[in-house]
Amino acid sequence: MEAPASFSPLTIALSLAMAAVILCQLLLKLFAAATPSPSLPPGCMGFPFVGETLSFLKPHHSNSIGTFLQRHCSRFGKVFKSHLFGSRAIVSCDRELNMFILQNDDKLFKVSYPKAMHGILGSNSLIIAAGDTHRKLRNVVVSFVSWCKSNPTFLHCVDKLSVSLMDSWRSQTRVLFCKEVKMFALSVMVKELLGIDANESIGSRILDEFETYMKGFVSLPLNLPGTPYYKAVKARAKLSGIVKEIMRERKKKGLVVGVEKEGDDHENFLDVIMSNWKLDEEEIVSVVLDILLGGYETTATLMGLIVYFLAHSPPNVLANLKEEHEAIRNGKGKGEYLNLEDYKQMEFTCNVIYEAMRCGNVVKFLHREAIKDVKFKDIFIPSGWKVHPVFSAIHLDPTLHPYPQQFNPWRWRDDKEMSKKVTPFGGGPRLCPGIELAKLEIAFFLHHLVLNYRWKTSADECPLAYPYVEFKRDLLLEIEPCSC
Numbered sequence: 001m002e003a004p005a006s007f008s009p010l011t012i013a014l015s016l017a018m019a020a021v022i023l024c025q026l027l028l029k030l031f032a033a034a035t036p037s038p039s040l041p042p043g044c045m046g047f048p049f050v051g052e053t054l055s056f057l058k059p060h061h062s063n064s065i066g067t068f069l070q071r072h073c074s075r076f077g078k079v080f081k082s083h084l085f086g087s088r089a090i091v092s093c094d095r096e097l098n099m100f101i102l103q104n105d106d107k108l109f110k111v112s113y114p115k116a117m118h119g120i121l122g123s124n125s126l127i128i129a130a131g132d133t134h135r136k137l138r139n140v141v142v143s144f145v146s147w148c149k150s151n152p153t154f155l156h157c158v159d160k161l162s163v164s165l166m167d168s169w170r171s172q173t174r175v176l177f178c179k180e181v182k183m184f185a186l187s188v189m190v191k192e193l194l195g196i197d198a199n200e201s202i203g204s205r206i207l208d209e210f211e212t213y214m215k216g217f218v219s220l221p222l223n224l225p226g227t228p229y230y231k232a233v234k235a236r237a238k239l240s241g242i243v244k245e246i247m248r249e250r251k252k253k254g255l256v257v258g259v260e261k262e263g264d265d266h267e268n269f270l271d272v273i274m275s276n277w278k279l280d281e282e283e284i285v286s287v288v289l290d291i292l293l294g295g296y297e298t299t300a301t302l303m304g305l306i307v308y309f310l311a312h313s314p315p316n317v318l319a320n321l322k323e324e325h326e327a328i329r330n331g332k333g334k335g336e337y338l339n340l341e342d343y344k345q346m347e348f349t350c351n352v353i354y355e356a357m358r359c360g361n362v363v364k365f366l367h368r369e370a371i372k373d374v375k376f377k378d379i380f381i382p383s384g385w386k387v388h389p390v391f392s393a394i395h396l397d398p399t400l401h402p403y404p405q406q407f408n409p410w411r412w413r414d415d416k417e418m419s420k421k422v423t424p425f426g427g428g429p430r431l432c433p434g435i436e437l438a439k440l441e442i443a444f445f446l447h448h449l450v451l452n453y454r455w456k457t458s459a460d461e462c463p464l465a466y467p468y469v470e471f472k473r474d475l476l477l478e479i480e481p482c483s484c
Contacts, residue, residue: 043081051083116221195268
């Protein structure tokens with residue numbers, strides 16, 4: 001009978017080590033099974049090549065989230081995967097994830113608009129610029145906002161142009177409101193930014209080209225003659241040429257800051273940029289067009305939404321607004337301009353503006369891209385995937401806003417958390433720098449509108465999201481002067 005085999009200490013040690021490794025692997029598998037790891041959200045990638053882009057961009061009432069988001073949120077939840085604008089994407093209708101994305105701009109996420117939009121916006125646009133370039137250009141825009149607010153001529157300009165517009169309606173019973181206020185907003189911007197009047201030939205050229213520019217802003221990127229995208233690229237080139245033409249004239253005549261001006265030449269911000277900021281010609285053009293885009297199209301659209309919602313709200317909303325402005329006007333002399341102190345008294349007016357932003361959704365969603373793999377709670381976003389935080393879904397979420405479709409400015413007085421529940425102008429390091437200037441301009445305009453006119457809209461009129469907001473009939477209003 002053989003003696004039992006003996007095992008060396010080394011063999012025993014190796015066996016124990018292998019057993020320990022196997023045991024650890026089993027424990028890790030058990031732990032992983034018990035603890036769900038972050039994973040891609042559920043969703044649908046749609047058709048080959050086009051994905052779900054056409055359904056995502058289908059026009060709908062801007063004070064709703066549209067059938068696409070309704071169906072997808074109902075089926076997949078508030079965060080889902082899709083294929084949009086030619087790329088794999090995560091769509092977020094979740095407030096916490098949206099805030100996480102905004103707060104981590106340039107850290108975990110970067111701006112990533114479709115490449116086709118670069119042809120419309122230009123490579124130096126504040127909207128698509130990143131890093132140091134974005135910070136530099138944003139500082140110029142912030143400087144413009146501060147310059148306007150501290151400049152009495154800007155306040156007087158807004159006031160005078162508001163009165164002039166009201167006077168031009170005296171003999172009319174119907175006005176195309178959006179067309180009128182776009183001209184108003186453009187007049188304000190080109191006067192303060194470029195130092196020219198919008199009724200000059202060059203101002204009319206800018207207005208015409210901006211209309212074409214905006215039509216192709218979010219159109220399908222088909223760079224073929226006759227398409228909205230093709231026309232928008234051409235319009236951008238023409239607008240760039242107009243700005244450069246103005247700059248050449250300024251240099252030729254020496255009309256920049258620090259050079260004595262003749263007569264009553266109005267100092268404008270283009271002079272300030274050309275004199276005080278180290279920007280090349282293309283960067284100056286981009287800053288000018290970005291300011292015009294925000295100050296003209298966005299402001300005018302918000303004004304249209306306010307007038308629309310006031311016309312379709314209970315009478316006490318307009319009554320409260322009018323009462324606030326009557327009190328301000330009664331404290332001023334005849335023909336006296338509005339000033340910053342008057343603006344500070346317009347609390348209900350500001351709440352009306354905020355509520356119109358919440359209900360109307362001038363900006364529906366953003367374009368971002370994950371710089372690296374991102375894990376948020378149980379959600380996994382792979383590096384390189386596009387991310388679209390949807391603002392309108394948060395603004396119209398019934399769990400955040402009771403009766404979300406109801407236009408109710410008082411919710412901004414009663415709910416101190418409203419500013420955390422609404423992000424109409426983005427957030428984080430890319431928060432829109434012009435929001436305060438837009439509010440001031442709109443508040444001054446509303447002061448004169450509510451004290452001079454009553455209005456109503458067509459029964460079938462409504463704001464539509466394309467996703468940019470547009471009214472069916474350019475917001476045709478029936479107006480009549482107030483009897484007071």
